[in-house]
Amino acid sequence: MELTFWWMPLVALALALGGAFAYVAWRRRTRDRLKRSGTPIAHSERLTALPEYRRVLRQYRALLAGVLVAAIIASGVGVLLASRLSTVSVVQPQSYKRDIMLCLDVSGSMTDVDAKIVDTFASLAKHLDGERIGLTIFDSSAVQVFPLTDDYDYVAKELTAYRNSFQSQGDSGLRYWTGTDLGQGASLIGDGLASCVTGFDGSKSSTRPRSIVFATDNYVNGSPLFTLKQAGQFATKGGIRVYGIDPVDYSSGDGLSTVALEMKQVVESTGGAFYGLTSTDTVPSIVKAIDSREAGLFTGSKRLVITDHPNVLIVVGLLAMIALFGLLWRVRL
Secondary structure, three states: OEEOOOOHHHHHHHHHHHHHHHHHHHHHHHHHHHHHHOOOOOOOHHHHOOHHHHHHHHHHHHHHHHHHHHHHHHHHHHHHHHHOEEEEEEEOOEEEEOEEEEEEEOOHHHHHHHHHHHHHHHHHHHHOOOOEEEEEEEOOOEEEEEEEEOOHHHHHHHHHHHHHHHHHOOOOOOOOOOOOOOOOOEOOHHHHHHHHHOOOOOOOOOOOOEEEEEEOOOOOEOOOOOOHHHHHHHHHHOOEEEEEEEOOOOOOOOOOOHHHHHHHHHHHHOOOEEEEOOOOOHHHHHHHHHHHHOOEEEEOOOEEEEEEOOHHHHHHHHHHHHHHHHHHHHHHO
8 A cells, every 4th residue: 555645644744743842842931931930839749649639640641641642543544544545556457348330231122131130239239338339231322320339328229210110111200221322233232341341440450359240132233342252351351250141041942042152251251150041040140159259358458546545544533533532521521
């Protein structure tokens, strides 16, 4: 432990010594004045030799000594409290945090899948602590609905609104496709994924593990600036894992189509995984995969923490003050 204001005891000691010297000087002058002006009393030693007088004098001196000790303790405790008895430590907070970007193709064939995804994350947002969620939607152009944020009330409100819009095809009042139809063509998958990658702040060295939940059927209609493979390489370069969802049900077919196989290869090359929409468990499975694979230790910046320890001093000071007032009351009697 150490004193935050280490100089205060020195100031208090100097004041105490100064006060003691002033008191001694005052007592000497008073005693000399009494000797010059006082009236001598003959045979006073007979009074001071009485047992009762000596008993009372011893009791009085003991009370004065107790008052002095209690006053010194109370004053010392007060000085220590004012000096802030504390411990100083450097801490580096650690916790598990993630950045998750929802990257949704909002072309007509994707609305049912998108509704399930945002509905799941809307419910999850109520139980998150520190994770940041963002939402970007795209068709022929990309729109960032909201950036990465840990304002979970806002996230839940926005995701619920978009879920309702997906389910009602815009009849709920929110036109989910607004701003996504400004480009040439439709479902420009590579451009959409690249836009989602740029939605993360920081560099590859960021301590927050980053992942994208990427929902698309990968049917491109137009000429994107980025191919899907190029966008996947962009994500890998940024240290971002992509978890892809294809709305096609492959459980009863002969295997993945060519476009689905391309998407699977791209997302797996980022360290992520590919999911066909085979059951209602697809989205929870992605959430579980993110939780198990993407959880990473987030180490915050170092902070200097000063912790005060006044508890014992407060108790001692209160007891000293109670004793002081009690002894002073006895002295007056």
